[in-house]
Amino acid sequence: MAKIYIPYxxxxxxxxxxxxxIAELVGAHGHEAETVDLKHAGDSLPDGQDAVIVAASVHIxxxxxxxxxxxRKNRSELERLPSAFISVSLAAHGDEHGGEGYVAEFEEQTNWHPAHVGMFSGALSYTRYNFLKRQMMKKIAKDRGSTxxxxxxxxxxxxxxxxxxxxEDFLAGLPAPSGAAQA
Ligand SMILES: Cc1cc2nc3c(=O)[nH]c(=O)nc-3n(C[C@H](O)[C@H](O)[C@H](O)COP(=O)(O)O)c2cc1C
Known part of the structure; x- marks a missing residue:
């Protein structure tokens, strides 16, 4: 069983x-996942993790x-452990390469070049926006030809x-636990 830390x-x-x-999937594969909302948590990476998946969304x-x-603070640990970065945006929607520019900038800002990068589409969360944001996002959607x-x-x-x-690819690539029985 691996302990997987998922700050986001x-x-x-x-x-x-x-x-x-992701945490549910990790659990279903017999590993342990801890998700941590970095907005409300300290910025250190606790000891004893076997892998880390960092996730973030794009705004402006x-x-x-x-x-x-x-x-930035935990880069050396992220380089030492198996780790992945997940970027969530609307640019990733319907475009395999959408979102690559944001990831490139993130890598430049942090100097972290994760071996595994996932770019996934997020949501148009109209009900969560205030009035101005709702109008702005609707206009952006309309200008892009969305219905x-x-x-x-x-x-x-x-x-x-x-x-x-x-x-599942990330989990499959994790090293076998050091205490695993030899065949
Ligand atoms: C104010 C605002 C600005 C956004 N800017 C971008 C952007 O520059 N590029 C993009 O691809 N998506 C952009 N999005 C879309 C978000 O990435 C998308 O809604 C995502 O699901 C947000 O993830 P979250 O709900 O975890 O914050 C923006 C959304 C909002 C509300």
Missing amino acids: GSVEGQTARIVEY GKHEKYVVDFV DLDTSRDYVYTEWDGVKHFT
């Missing part, structure tokens, strides 16, 4: 949902500053299967 940033809650889904072109700070303009509801674009595959 989320403004409207979609990244939080994605990491909870950037991932949460407190996630950048966490990665998802009913602001009384949310539109979730996350590719749950993609998140599942990414997580």
Whole structure:
């Protein structure tokens, strides 16, 4: 069993949902997951972790500053342990390469170059925005030719299967526990 630490940033809650889904998968594979909302947590990485999955969402072109700070502070541990980065944005929606620019900037800001990077679509969370944000996001959606303009509801674009595959690939690549019985 591996202990997997999953610190994340989320403004409207979609990244939080994605990491909870990942934590469930991790548990279903017999490992232990701890999700930590970095907005409300200290920025140190507790000892005794076997792997780390960092997740963050994009707003106005950037991932949460407190996630950048966490990665900067713990970079050497993230480089030592098996680790992954998950970026959640709308740019990732329907475009395999959408979101790459945000990840490149994150890597530049943190100097962390994770071996595993997942870019997933988030949501248009109209019901979680204030009036101005709701109008702004509706206009952006409209300008992009989207028909998802009913602001009384949310539109979730996350590719749950993609998140599942990414997580299972990551788990499959973890080293066998040091106490594992030899065949
Ligand atoms: C104010 C605002 C700005 C955003 N800016 C971007 C952006 O620059 N690029 C992008 O791809 N998505 C952008 N998004 C979409 C978010 O990345 C998406 O809604 C995501 O699901 C947010 O994740 P969270 O709910 O975990 O915070 C923006 C959303 C909001 C509300």
